[in-house]
Amino acid sequence: xxxxxxxxxxxxxxxxxxxxxxxxxxxxxxxxxxxxxxxxxxxxxxxxxxxxxxxxxxxxxxxxxxxxxxxxxxxxxxxxxxxxxxxxxxxxxxxxxxxxxxxxxxxxxxxxxxxxxxxxxxxxxxxxxxxxxxxxxxxxxxxxxxxxxxxxxxxxxxxxxxxxxxxxxxxxxxxxxxxxxxxxxxxxxxxxxxxxxxxxxxxxxxxxxxxxxxxxxxxxxxxxxxxxxxxxxxxxxxxxxxxxxxxxxxxxxxxxxxx
Ligand code: BV8
Ligand code: ZN
Numbered sequence: 001x002x003x004x005x006x007x008x009x010x011x012x013x014x015x016x017x018x019x020x021x022x023x024x025x026x027x028x029x030x031x032x033x034x035x036x037x038x039x040x041x042x043x044x045x046x047x048x049x050x051x052x053x054x055x056x057x058x059x060x061x062x063x064x065x066x067x068x069x070x071x072x073x074x075x076x077x078x079x080x081x082x083x084x085x086x087x088x089x090x091x092x093x094x095x096x097x098x099x100x101x102x103x104x105x106x107x108x109x110x111x112x113x114x115x116x117x118x119x120x121x122x123x124x125x126x127x128x129x130x131x132x133x134x135x136x137x138x139x140x141x142x143x144x145x146x147x148x149x150x151x152x153x154x155x156x157x158x159x160x161x162x163x164x165x166x167x168x169x170x171x172x173x174x175x176x177x178x179x180x181x182x183x184x185x186x187x188x189x190x191x192x193x194x195x196x197x198x199x200x201x202x203x204x205x206x207x208x209x210x211x212x213x214x215x216x217x218x219x220x221x222x223x224x225x226x227x228x229x230x231x232x233x234x235x236x237x238x239x240x241x242x243x244x245x246x247x248x249x250x251x252x253x254x255x256x257x258x259x
Contacts (some may be wrong), residue, residue, distance in 0.1 A: 001237040001244065008250045010216045014189035017093045019086050020181075020206055021100045021107070021239075024195020024221060028080040028240035029106055031073055035197060042066060052169050060161055061149035067164040068140035068150050071122050073103040075139055080240035083110035085247045092251045097184035101196060101203050103166045116177050116184075117143065118203050123258035129160025173202065185210040193219045194239050198226040207231065 023033035032122040087110040103122040107115045153162040191210035198204040211217045216228045218233035220242045
């Protein structure tokens with residue numbers, strides 16, 4: 001994949017850069033993307049039907065089991081070269097804002113700071129009633145066909161159900177995070193959109209907000225998305241390949257060595 005010289009020049013000159021990531025940035029860490037067909041225990045469910053307040057209301061043990069299965073995958077995964085390249089960018093960009101739709105903590109584990117989680121975090125569950133944070137003890141249980149359901153823990157503070165610390169469909173995004181992401185998109189020189197199908201709103205609208213505000217926008221994704229044709233640069237390929245190449249081509253001269 002050839003990285004356009006024009007994009008490199010604009011990125012090198014940029015003061016304010018936003019990196020906006022979706023599930024595709026964690027794909028090369030072995031984390032299934034959100035909309036790819038679910039496998040194994042969960043193949044008869046769609047993520048969108050499980051990631052809702054009504055699903056948790058209807059069957060808390062099924063939904064909590066799904067999140068514990070996903071949390072186990074996150075805990076056993078490692079950041080991949082895409083996460084590491086984004087973390088490396090912090091050393092070169094005067095003001096970098098990393099906004100993610102992902103609920104995993106792989107950006108933080110790769111060394112990124114102040115990650116803006118628009119859809120919450122799978123490693124930060126809380127009480128549904130009093131919102132007291134809950135610290136899961138140890139790793140999630142290994143799930144088998146007949147132990148797919150796990151009763152969610154109860155809050156030691158008020159006895160309410162502990163729920164995943166994520167934003168479900170139909171729930172509002174956290175105000176501070178949404179405002180920070182919006183402001184960063186409106187005021188950036190370069191906006192990199194990495195590994196998202198761009199179908200979930202309002203997050204999916206950020207790339208166009210940046211584009212309309214005059215930013216240089218680039219999308220990194222091996223497949224077609226809703227943003228095709230609406231960005232300055234469309235880099236069709238894997239984030240774990242393109243991002244390290246982009247960082248290398250843009251800043252190798254600064255370090256003189258491979259990044
Ligand atoms: C809201 C957390 C205001 C949970 C997620 C009816 C009622 C209420 C709202 C709505 C409604 N109808 C529509 C809406 C809006 C709704 C929405 O947008 N629905 C969509 C489906 C149409 N949005 C909401 O509900 C939001 N809230 O609107 O609040 C409100 C409130 C009340 C009433 C009215 C309005 C809340 C949305 C948040 C949902 N929670 N996650 C969890 O994770 O379990 S969203 C979920 O989707 C994940 O966070 C995920 O990150 C996100 C986006 O998906 P992607 O990241 O793009 O993942 P996907 O699998 O789709 O694509 C992966 C991409 O990676 C692909 O393109 C692939 O090609 C690419 N890829 C693969 N490998 C690689 C790669 N790219 C690069 N490199 C690779 N190697
Ligand atoms: Zn409580």
